[in-house]
Amino acid sequence: MTLQHADVRRILQLLDSAEHLESLEIRIGEFVLQARKPGAAPLEALTIAPPVNAPGPLADRTSSTGPSTASPEPAASAGEQAAEIPVGMTAIRAPMPGTFYRTPAPDQPPFVEEGEPITAGTTMCLVEVMKMFNSVAAPVTGRVHSILVEHGQAVSSDQILMIIAPDETEAAK
Helix, strand or coil: CCCCHHHHHHHHHHHHHCCCCCEEEEEECCEEEEEECCCCCCHHHCCCCCCCCCCCCHHHHEECCCCCCCCCCCCCCHHHHHHHCCCCCEEEECCCCEEEECCCCCCCCCCCCCCCEECCCCEEEEEEECCEEEEEECCCCEEEEEECCCCCCEECCCCEEEEEEECHHHHCC
């Protein structure tokens, strides 16, 4: 049995919609998918015993399209990241660890530039994990205040990627 791209997306949709499920681990042969919801206990904190005949440590065999422990660098605590967001601004955060891309393709212009006006739902960037590209949309209408990550840089789950200055109508909500 092999796991296809559509299967992984469906599994992650199920995790996202499950009210009482915070994380999961799926093993199919040598392939291991570990995923967790934002705010869930890190998988390292959970007691997960590998099968007796499993080769290598779990960390060497993880892959994911959702939030997971395969982060390229430790994430800052919520308190540290909150201090980086100017008052009244909105942070765009990485939904999972992966590689940050400002463009939809190498030969195309960036999705957004600093100072550019955006609307809620605008695609801001992509985060790629295991050849699966996940778009990150703006949660509010406003203007791109700053882009904090370089194109092609590894990012960790919940890392601040961009800061948005919401429109006055959004800020009043």
